[in-house]
Amino acid sequence: MGISVKNLDFGYADRRVLHNISLQAAEGRFTVILGKNGSGKSTLIKLMAGLLPFRTGYIEVFGRDIRKLTSAERARLIGYLSQFHSPAFPFLVEEVVLTGRASYVFSLPGREDLRKTDEAIDKVGINHLRQRPYTELSGGERQLVMIARVLAQGPQMILLDEPLSHLDLANQARFLALVKNLVAKGLTVVAVLHDPNTAFFYGDDFLFMKDGFIIGPEKNKDPWDPSTLTEVYGTKIDAVPFRGRSLVIPI
Amino acid sequence: MKLSFKEMVFYIIPLPLIVASLFVGPSNVVNARDIFDWLTRSLSLSPAPDAQNKQMVEAIVLGVRLPRVLLAFSIGSALTVSGNSFQALFRNPLVSPDILGLSSGAAFGAAIALAFPLLPLQPMAFVFGLLAVGLSYFLALTRKGVSTVSLILGGIIVSGIFTALLTMVQFLTDPFKLQTIVHWTMGNLHNASWSKVRSSVLPILFGIGWLFVLRWRMNVIALGDEETRAVGLNPEKEKLLILIPATFIASASVAVAGMIGMVGLAVPHMVRMMTGPDNTKTQPVSIAFGGTFLLIVDNFSRTITSFEIPIGIFTTLIGGPFFIYLLKKSLMVYREL
Numbered sequence: 001m002g003i004s005v006k007n008l009d010f011g012y013a014d015r016r017v018l019h020n021i022s023l024q025a026a027e028g029r030f031t032v033i034l035g036k037n038g039s040g041k042s043t044l045i046k047l048m049a050g051l052l053p054f055r056t057g058y059i060e061v062f063g064r065d066i067r068k069l070t071s072a073e074r075a076r077l078i079g080y081l082s083q084f085h086s087p088a089f090p091f092l093v094e095e096v097v098l099t100g101r102a103s104y105v106f107s108l109p110g111r112e113d114l115r116k117t118d119e120a121i122d123k124v125g126i127n128h129l130r131q132r133p134y135t136e137l138s139g140g141e142r143q144l145v146m147i148a149r150v151l152a153q154g155p156q157m158i159l160l161d162e163p164l165s166h167l168d169l170a171n172q173a174r175f176l177a178l179v180k181n182l183v184a185k186g187l188t189v190v191a192v193l194h195d196p197n198t199a200f201f202y203g204d205d206f207l208f209m210k211d212g213f214i215i216g217p218e219k220n221k222d223p224w225d226p227s228t229l230t231e232v233y234g235t236k237i238d239a240v241p242f243r244g245r246s247l248v249i250p251i
Numbered sequence: 252m253k254l255s256f257k258e259m260v261f262y263i264i265p266l267p268l269i270v271a272s273l274f275v276g277p278s279n280v281v282n283a284r285d286i287f288d289w290l291t292r293s294l295s296l297s298p299a300p301d302a303q304n305k306q307m308v309e310a311i312v313l314g315v316r317l318p319r320v321l322l323a324f325s326i327g328s329a330l331t332v333s334g335n336s337f338q339a340l341f342r343n344p345l346v347s348p349d350i351l352g353l354s355s356g357a358a359f360g361a362a363i364a365l366a367f368p369l370l371p372l373q374p375m376a377f378v379f380g381l382l383a384v385g386l387s388y389f390l391a392l393t394r395k396g397v398s399t400v401s402l403i404l405g406g407i408i409v410s411g412i413f414t415a416l417l418t419m420v421q422f423l424t425d426p427f428k429l430q431t432i433v434h435w436t437m438g439n440l441h442n443a444s445w446s447k448v449r450s451s452v453l454p455i456l457f458g459i460g461w462l463f464v465l466r467w468r469m470n471v472i473a474l475g476d477e478e479t480r481a482v483g484l485n486p487e488k489e490k491l492l493i494l495i496p497a498t499f500i501a502s503a504s505v506a507v508a509g510m511i512g513m514v515g516l517a518v519p520h521m522v523r524m525m526t527g528p529d530n531t532k533t534q535p536v537s538i539a540f541g542g543t544f545l546l547i548v549d550n551f552s553r554t555i556t557s558f559e560i561p562i563g564i565f566t567t568l569i570g571g572p573f574f575i576y577l578l579k580k581s582l583m584v585y586r587e588l
Contacts, residue, residue: 051480071483080481081481082478085474088344088473089473091473092529102482102484103482103484108466149482153482
């Protein structure tokens with residue numbers, strides 16, 4: 001099992017965000033979490049990435065208790081891609097990607113780190129950007145740079161928090177094709193996505209969240225079943241058959 | 252690692268500059284020719300016997316100018332490296348030891364030590380410098396993090412408070428000490444001596460060495476807290492590891508030479524303009540160019556008029572307009588401020 005969460009509760013100061021979450025994301029699969037804004041998806045994915053401390057519950061990554069990992073061990077197992085950000089300094093793309101190697105470096109990155117950085121840049125196909133300042137790139141290009149950074153980090157699993165939110169359609173397709181490709185090569189991916197249609201076409205497994213609970217999908221039921229989605233998003237949703245699956249639309 | 256031609260120039264220039272700076276000074280008794288002769292003879296390049304004024308030349312070159320040149324260079328390096336580190340640490344190209352209130356805090360600590368000779372100068376400057384930076388940071392801290400402008404505002408407030416406290420110390424001490432404190436506050440190198448070099452060079456070398464080791468990590472930190480944590484470093488711990496030596500070297504400079512304003516802000520920018528933001532390059536170039544910069548300014552400050560203008564006045568006059576320019580430019584770039 002790639003990652004498994006058991007009976008996880010979480011809240012900020014006065015507000016409970018997650019209630020008794022239990023889930024599993026299989027190794028080598030692309031698992032997508034869907035749900036309304038504010039349903040706790042981003043918090044859940046940060047907890048799974050080991051970026052937030054929690055008290056109640058249990059998270060296991062490739063069979064290891066996430067709380068017993070050192071930061072460096074954790075970074076070598078789990079990569080995390082946050083939402084859009086903008087650094088204050090115009091670092092070059094290759095310098096940004098290289099920072100993914102932080103958990104392997106004491107003072108200066110070595111030859112191995114530079115090699116892994118080159119590999120990651122190749123894999124993502126952004127060789128033409130490597131000498132450009134990160135701050136001058138478009139949202140789509142930045143997202144590609146950040147995924148190269150995660151790959152340079154060399155984790156066995158990648159967690160993505162709404163990776164498509166700043167990308168146009170072409171870049172979305174490119175990004176998802178890249179993710180699919182990585183999954184095919186054995187990487188485990190868990191992503192929070194906004195658009196159920198994109199999710200159903202690219203994802204392998206699905207999880208629905210509502211108000212801090214995991215509410216589905218039920219076994220033996222298609223994830224794109226309109227009644228389930230109507231419940232998840234709290235708005236009337238209909239489905240249209242398309243290539244053996246369904247496209248869903250709010251009506 | 253490949254060195255570009257530009258970088259080579261930065262690393263080579265300090266040595267001839269330091270030697271040349273020994274020739275610069277207001278003495279009427281000893282001129283450049285005397286020093287040159289003395290140098291060539293000392294280095295056994297010339298067979299001529301020692302000149303009559305050998306002792307005088309040695310007193311001026313070795314006793315007065317050399318410590319001053321070394322002090323100017325090391326303080327220039329320290330303030331630049333400190334400013335560059337703070338800018339990476341706070342992800343804010345507009346901060347520096349002065350802007351964060353560090354200089355005023357350290358100056359206040361040092362003034363107390365000057366007024367009450369029982370207290371140790373260096374540690375007092377360091378403790379109050381650290382306190383000032385900490386206060387500025389916590390004043391600026393909100394749930395959403397620390398914004399560029401709120402950190403500057405926090406620094407202005409803290410700076411104001413410590414300047415007021417400093418004035419109070421000046422007001423309450425006796426006139427003789429007052430003069431010492433006022434002169435030193437202006438940022439001065441004219442009473443440089445070997446004892447000052449000894450008391451400041453070791454802490455500065457130590458702090459710069461520490462920050463030099465961490466120079467690549469500053470690239471990681473500069474990308475953001477969450478990005479730092481995601482790649483396996485603890486941002487709070489890393490920031491503290493940078494904050495302490497950066498405060499240490501800046502307050503050591505303040506303790507020995509007073510407030511030499513704006514060097515920590517302006518020079519790191521000049522360095523980044525030449526090398527780009529990669530701290531594996533900016534940090535070594537900051538050491539070389541920061542020292543070079545302050546040494547050149549000091550050479551002007553001790554020759555341009557017949558009396559000596561405190562160097563802090565010079566650097567602030569150069570740096571002030573530069574800061575306004577940067578502020579305008581970055582406000583245009585970062586709309587969310």
